[in-house]
Amino acid sequence: MLKTKRDFVIKIHLIVSVLIVIPVAFIYGFKPESQFDIHLDTIEELNQFKAILGLYLGFSALWILGIFKSNYLKTALISNIIFMLGLSLGRVLSWLLDGTPTFGYVFGTFAELFLGTYGIWALKAKKSKHQTSTNAQTYK
Numbered sequence: 001m002l003k004t005k006r007d008f009v010i011k012i013h014l015i016v017s018v019l020i021v022i023p024v025a026f027i028y029g030f031k032p033e034s035q036f037d038i039h040l041d042t043i044e045e046l047n048q049f050k051a052i053l054g055l056y057l058g059f060s061a062l063w064i065l066g067i068f069k070s071n072y073l074k075t076a077l078i079s080n081i082i083f084m085l086g087l088s089l090g091r092v093l094s095w096l097l098d099g100t101p102t103f104g105y106v107f108g109t110f111a112e113l114f115l116g117t118y119g120i121w122a123l124k125a126k127k128s129k130h131q132t133s134t135n136a137q138t139y140k
Helices: 005-030 043-068 070-098 103-138
Strands: none
Touching: 005 043, 005 070, 005 103, 043 070, 070 103
């Protein structure tokens, strides 16, 4: 899991993502109106938000695998980058086309941009760590 400080630095954004995305998944799936100005009236709208719940939980499961199992780490990092940057870019597009959202969504946009960018850095750091250990083994 987190054997070294470097492991922690590479995986911290996955841990943060899981700690945020799982609760948000349940809010979206069961009580979005409790946190957001969203009022679901049709079965289709309820179904859409339950699908978001499942999608968020599925990605969270992959990130948890990446935290605990090194053979899933690269996949977890890439999926987290795509997830976070995809959300944030969609929010930026909405911001430009639809207007400024509430503070929570603005904060979320910047948090997602940060986590996605951090993920890119972590993926590069993981790659350089792998190359360093491979080179060290070559010279033994």
